[in-house]
Amino acid sequence: MSTRTWEGIAIPTPGVFDLDVAHTRVGFVTKHMMVSKVRGRFGDFAGTVTIAENPMESSAELTIKTASIDTGSDDRDNHLRSDDFLAVDKFPELTFRSTRVVSHSGDELVVVGDLTIRDVTKEVTLKVEYGGAGTNPWGQELFGFEIETEIEREEFGLTWNVALETGGVLVGKKIKIEIEGEAQRRA
Numbered sequence: 001m002s003t004r005t006w007e008g009i010a011i012p013t014p015g016v017f018d019l020d021v022a023h024t025r026v027g028f029v030t031k032h033m034m035v036s037k038v039r040g041r042f043g044d045f046a047g048t049v050t051i052a053e054n055p056m057e058s059s060a061e062l063t064i065k066t067a068s069i070d071t072g073s074d075d076r077d078n079h080l081r082s083d084d085f086l087a088v089d090k091f092p093e094l095t096f097r098s099t100r101v102v103s104h105s106g107d108e109l110v111v112v113g114d115l116t117i118r119d120v121t122k123e124v125t126l127k128v129e130y131g132g133a134g135t136n137p138w139g140q141e142l143f144g145f146e147i148e149t150e151i152e153r154e155e156f157g158l159t160w161n162v163a164l165e166t167g168g169v170l171v172g173k174k175i176k177i178e179i180e181g182e183a184q185r186r187a
Contacts, residue, residue: 024181044068
């Protein structure tokens, strides 16, 4: 593994890394009926991380196929694919493009970028935890990461909901996005 030490942490040397889809999960969590959580994930996505000479100038991109949403319930997934939510026929992808690395402390970084859902683009802030670098048994250089952010879904046009007789709403307005996985150096 070609790493370098940057502020006491072993990080990859500059280059482009592709998300390892087999070892990466793009997931989300939201409240259901104000009392429990529903978790889901997207199964079809691609992304890259470009490690710059100056790590604070590194960048990342992610493209997710909206139709690949999976919450473990066919009825719910079909509703989420409909015009009430993701409108996958009109908006087949959602994207993230980083615009800057704001800060870091140890192995934690704050990354800001543009998230686009249903053709609505908003700036979001990601908390990124760098998990370290290594080489797999097949000689591929990789690094691990965990990413979290929270969005207000209504800001992206995801406004469908049902008021509950007991107060509150059926679907939470906040969505926590959780991504964890690995990225491999592009050959």
